Amino acid sequence: MVQVSNLALTYQSAEGEIEAIRDLSFSVREGEFVSVIGPSGCGKSTLLSMIAGLLPPTAGEIRFAGNGSIGYMLQKDSLFPWRTIRRNLLLGAEIRGENGREAAQYADTLLQTYGLWEFRDRFPGQLSGGMRQRAALIRTLVTRPQLLLLDEAFSALDYQTRLAVADDIYAIIRREGKTAIMVTHDIAEAVSLSDRVIVLTRRPAVVKSVYDITFAAGRGSPLQCREEPEFRGYFNQIWRDIDVHL
Ligand code: ADP
Ligand code: MG
Numbered sequence: 001m002v003q004v005s006n007l008a009l010t011y012q013s014a015e016g017e018i019e020a021i022r023d024l025s026f027s028v029r030e031g032e033f034v035s036v037i038g039p040s041g042c043g044k045s046t047l048l049s050m051i052a053g054l055l056p057p058t059a060g061e062i063r064f065a066g067n068g069s070i071g072y073m074l075q076k077d078s079l080f081p082w083r084t085i086r087r088n089l090l091l092g093a094e095i096r097g098e099n100g101r102e103a104a105q106y107a108d109t110l111l112q113t114y115g116l117w118e119f120r121d122r123f124p125g126q127l128s129g130g131m132r133q134r135a136a137l138i139r140t141l142v143t144r145p146q147l148l149l150l151d152e153a154f155s156a157l158d159y160q161t162r163l164a165v166a167d168d169i170y171a172i173i174r175r176e177g178k179t180a181i182m183v184t185h186d187i188a189e190a191v192s193l194s195d196r197v198i199v200l201t202r203r204p205a206v207v208k209s210v211y212d213i214t215f216a217a218g219r220g221s222p223l224q225c226r227e228e229p230e231f232r233g234y235f236n237q238i239w240r241d242i243d244v245h246l
Pocket of ligand 1: 013
């Protein structure tokens with residue numbers, strides 16, 4: 001679905017060059033949920049920006065199977081506070097000047113399927129953080145992306161909420177059959193949500209290691225995965241791989 005080959009990015013700044021990503025290669029299969037994990041500042045957001053086509057790479061290339069349509073989900077839900085939930089969902093179609101009817105029908109289906117129908121005419125400020133993140137995901141789904149990119153999508157939430165929201169968002173992504181690439185610095189989050197975890201080195205980022213995450217009992221929800229006997233082993237291996245300097 002996505003093939004990243006020998007990707008590199010060097011920022012030019014007033015203080016000189018910052019080599020964020022040196023030589024990154026990996027691929028993601030259709031329907032897979034892949035996490036990219038690494039220490040803060042190692043180039044994770046930079047990588048997603050390049051995959052999203054917002055930032056041209058210095059070297060290397062990114063190839064997509066299919067139409068390459070992408071949905072981007074950020075740490076902040078970035079819903080517009082002055083628009084109702086439903087009108088937030090329709091914003092993308094509005095901006096692209098599409099006939100809104102098809103988008104509106106799909107948005108309404110998603111609102112009903114995922115428990116937001118009764119909140120459709122509320123404003124984001126009237127919803128909980130978890131509900132807002134769900135609305136933000138649904139807003140990206142309305143555009144029917146083949147690939148979802150999640151950049152630390154849960155890290156603005158408090159611990160209890162983020163566990164619940166991760167479960168919620170994961171269930172929706174799986175049910176919709178989407179391919180997803182998530183970047184995070186949270187090892188437990190990466191292991192509990194992903195089919196595969198790609199560990200990056202410190203800046204300039206290259207791939208340090210790759211783990212296929214499997215559980216003998218099968219994959220349940222992210223919360224259930226945290227209870228599996230294999231969980232701690234994955235956690236510890238990745239912990240050792242990530243170069244944390246105090
Ligand atoms: P992460 O998301 O892993 O925390 P980023 O991709 O945001 O890391 O940043 C990687 C490195 O590139 C950091 O050292 C950061 O300071 C630097 N960086 C990010 N954006 C820019 C920019 N626009 N110009 C210069 N340097 C940048
Ligand atoms: Mg980042």
